Amino acid sequence: MPDRQNILFKTLADPTRRALFERLCRDGEQTVVALTALAGVSQPAVSKHLAVLKAAGLVVDRPEGRLTHYSARRSALAPLVDWTSRMAGFWESRFDKLENLLARMDQ
């Protein structure tokens, strides 16, 4: 298995890290403080998990003053997700756009 996939698997194998990543995917950018509030572990522990997620390319951070905002990089998951599921999702979203276009077109 290529190194990058190994790293992704190892990183997301931890339930706390996976929950943090899912939360960032779902709710968008968050600070460590906001993430800690719901993580059920200490802030240093959350920071440590975020560092691991960042090293794996799964999250990016954006410092702003004293706060650091984290957001998910969903594209990092690409090597893990089954091709057929990904393409089906791609086409479904494109068909949405197509219907939208058709509604705007003249007969």
Next chain:
Amino acid sequence: MSTSDIRTVVVEREIAHPPEKLWRALTRPHLIAEWLMANDFLPDVGHRFQLRGEWGGVLDCEVLEVEPGETLSYTWNHASADAAFNLESVVTFTLTPVGKGTLLRMEQTGFRPEQKQAFGGARMGWQQFFGKLEQLLERLD
């Protein structure tokens, strides 16, 4: 290459517009650009064109079949230095009139031998994880 390396995706949708109109959206470059990607498509068998994604990716395509109002097929290939992202596939759109609308069927058949190699061992133990991951992705967007 064995048949198990071949993967097919089928997406069908009933669209409340007639086939002729849908055909225009599938074959006119400025309309294709609005729902799919920027392109230099022409509805001529053998025509080679590119689809350019917003993410900077480029797909190399060649028109394989054109049956106006019924069938459109082209190759959908993506060359990548990273073998895991290499893709050779064929996309076929089939239009079937249904009442005043159209049943649009998209079938994409492709193979990625590297993916099989990369995931063969991992799949078994990680099935549950993939399931979760897919559920997560489904909830997004």
